[in-house]
Amino acid sequence: MKRVIAIANQKGGVGKTTTAVNLAASFAATKRRVLLMDLDPQGNATMGSGVDKSQLTRSTCEVLLGETELASALVQVELGGFTILPANHDLTVAEVRLLGLPIGRETKLRNALAPLRNDFDVILIDCPPALNMLTVNALVAAESVLIPMQCEYYALEGLTALLSTVEQIRIAANPELSIEGVLRTMFDPRNNLANEVSAQLIAHFADKVFRTVIPRNIRLAEAPSFGKPVLFHDKESRGALAYLALAGEMIRRQELAGMARPAATVPAPTAAEPVAAPEETPCEANGTHPAAAAPEEAPPAAAVTEASPTPEATAEQGVAAAETPPDTNTAEAAAPQLLPVGMPGDTTLPHEEDSGFDGVGGNATGGELAQGSSIREDIPR
Numbered sequence: 391m392k393r394v395i396a397i398a399n400q401k402g403g404v405g406k407t408t409t410a411v412n413l414a415a416s417f418a419a420t421k422r423r424v425l426l427m428d429l430d431p432q433g434n435a436t437m438g439s440g441v442d443k444s445q446l447t448r449s450t451c452e453v454l455l456g457e458t459e460l461a462s463a464l465v466q467v468e469l470g471g472f473t474i475l476p477a478n479h480d481l482t483v484a485e486v487r488l489l490g491l492p493i494g495r496e497t498k499l500r501n502a503l504a505p506l507r508n509d510f511d512v513i514l515i516d517c518p519p520a521l522n523m524l525t526v527n528a529l530v531a532a533e534s535v536l537i538p539m540q541c542e543y544y545a546l547e548g549l550t551a552l553l554s555t556v557e558q559i560r561i562a563a564n565p566e567l568s569i570e571g572v573l574r575t576m577f578d579p580r581n582n583l584a585n586e587v588s589a590q591l592i593a594h595f596a597d598k599v600f601r602t603v604i605p606r607n608i609r610l611a612e613a614p615s616f617g618k619p620v621l622f623h624d625k626e627s628r629g630a631l632a633y634l635a636l637a638g639e640m641i642r643r644q645e646l647a648g649m650a651r652p653a654a655t656v657p658a659p660t661a662a663e664p665v666a667a668p669e670e671t672p673c674e675a676n677g678t679h680p681a682a683a684a685p686e687e688a689p690p691a692a693a694v695t696e697a698s699p700t701p702e703a704t705a706e707q708g709v710a711a712a713e714t715p716p717d718t719n720t721a722e723a724a725a726p727q728l729l730p731v732g733m734p735g736d737t738t739l740p741h742e743e744d745s746g747f748d749g750v751g752g753n754a755t756g757g758e759l760a761q762g763s764s765i766r767e768d769i770p771r
Contacts, residue, residue: 392508392510392511392512393511393512393513393533393534393570393644394503394507394513394515394531394532394533394534395512395513395514395515395532395533395534395535395536395570396515396517396525396528396529396531396532396534396535396536397409397410397413397514397515397516397517397535397536397537397538398517398525398528398529398535398536398537398552399517399519399537399538399539399545399548399549399552400519400520400521400525400548400551400552401519401539401544401545401548402519403519403540404538404539404540404545404575404576405538405540405573405575405576405604406430406516406517406519406538407430407434407435407438407516408438408575408610408614409536409538409573409575409604409633410426410435410514410515410516411426411435411438411439411470411516411614411619412610412613412619412620412621412629412630412633413514413633413636413637414426414439414470414472414474414512414514414619415470415471415472415619415620415621415622415633416619416621416633416634416636416637417472417511417512417514417637418470418471418472419471419621419634419637420637420638420641422511422512423473423509423510423511423512424471424472424473424510424511424512424513424514425464425472425473425474425475425506425509425510425512425513425514426439426467426472426473426474426475426514426516427450427474427475427499427503427513427514427515427516427528428450428474428475428476428477428516429450429477429481429499429515429516429517429518429524429525429527429528430477430481430516430517430518430519430524431477431478431479431480431481431482431485431518431524432479432518433476433477433478433479433481434516434614435474435477435516436474436476436477436478437614437617438613438614438617438618438619439467439470439472439474439476439617439618439619440467440468440469440470440617440618441465441467441474441476441617443476443477443478444478446476446478448462448463449463449475449476449477449478449480449481450463450475450476450477450481450484451477451478451480451481451483451484453475453499453502454481454484454488454498454499454502454527455484455487455488455498456498456502459502459505460475460502460503460505460506461505461506463475463476469618469619469622470618470619470621470622473510481524484524485522485523485524488523488527489523495523495527496523496526496527496530496563497527497530497531497563498527499515499527499528499530499531500527500530500531503531515528515531515532521551521552521555525555526555526559529555529556529559529564529567530559530563530564530567532564532567533566533567533568534567534568534569534570535552535556535567535568535569535570536570536571536573537549537552537569537570537571537572537573538573538575538604539572539573539574539575540574540575540576540577540584541574541577541581541583541584541585541586541587541588541591542583542584542587543583543587545587546587546590546591549572553569556569569595569598570640571598571599571600571640571643572591572595572598572599572600573600573602573604573636574588574591574599574600574603574604575604576604576605576606577603577604577605577606578605578606600636600639600640601639602632602635602636602639603632604629604632604633604636605628605629605632607620607627607628607629607632609623609624609627609628609629609630610627610628610629610630613629620633621633621634
């Protein structure tokens with residue numbers, strides 16, 4: 391899995407930086423080489439990874455302006471297990487100077503990243519909350535865009551502008567740019583508006599909407615104040631498990647896409663290739679058809695009747711029926727699947743203060759949950 395993914399949404403406060411830091415730590419937990427590039431002048435991803443942005447000597451600013459090589463500006467995040475290109479408020483100066491360049495201003499990041507592009511399995515770019523020149527550089531350098539968003543009206547309205555920008559960049563500068571997926575963040579299923587917006591996202595984007603949902607979680611919110619990803623702050627919290635599930639879902643999607651691609655490129659046989667004639671059977675040589683030569687006898691009546699179930703099979707069916715919970719809420723069972731898959735259910739922690747929604751296996755309103763393979767199979771212990 392070698393991917394360059396820009397995490398972008400021009401609306402602020404939707405979880406871009408939280409997703410960038412914790413997704414980088416989750417990919418690193420799967421023994422992948424991860425690079426996180428902070429392209430936000432606020433430097434929140436830098437601080438959230440435990441790097442002091444006020445003590446930087448080289449940062450994203452110098453890399454974009456060509457004053458230093460990318461390799462010399464990278465910092466290893468020991469606690470998270472990934473590498474980061476840090477940023478601070480100096481990045482605003484770089485943006486102003488890029489706007490004054492006559493040509494090539496939108497390809498600065500792609501050119502700087504080119505020498506090290508194959509040295510990492512996953513490269514995540516944390517974009518600023520604006521459709522400015524920094525975001526354009528990220529979209530030109532990336533292969534796909536991951537869009538975190540809250541299930542609210544304003545976030546849904548801003549999504550249209552982002553998709554328009556992505557399409558313009560695809561036409562003008564980066565034909566390979568695609569939508570990695572839409573991630574629902576800070577989700578609370580008790581909110582009717584959140585459920586309605588989520589249903590609209592699923593109806594419009596279909597399988598582009600990640601099945602994993604990031605819940606509101608107090609451990610996830612307080613982890614940046616400790617300068618560490620939530621996976622290293624409280625690995626059993628619902629926020630940590632949700633981002634591990636997201637990393638696993640992205641890995642599985644990439645593997646399935648890689649398996650489907652070779653199958654689609656298998657060449658069909660050409661007309662010039664000789665086709666071997668079938669061998670004649672003795673009946674065909676005599677001018678008779680095999681079916682006419684040996685008609686098949688009808689099976690006895692006892693053979694075509696369905697065998698009655700054995701007592702053991704009946705008991706097993708009874709046990710299976712007893713273990714299957716009754717569908718007590720048909721309306722909610724028919725609703726779109728909004729919760730993450732592959733997570734253990736009802737893992738309420740006594741030390742955690744949450745909204746009542748665990749985000750990984752259950753909710754406060756009931757209804758059926760999507761079932762899938764567990765992310766814990768993908769994460770080595």
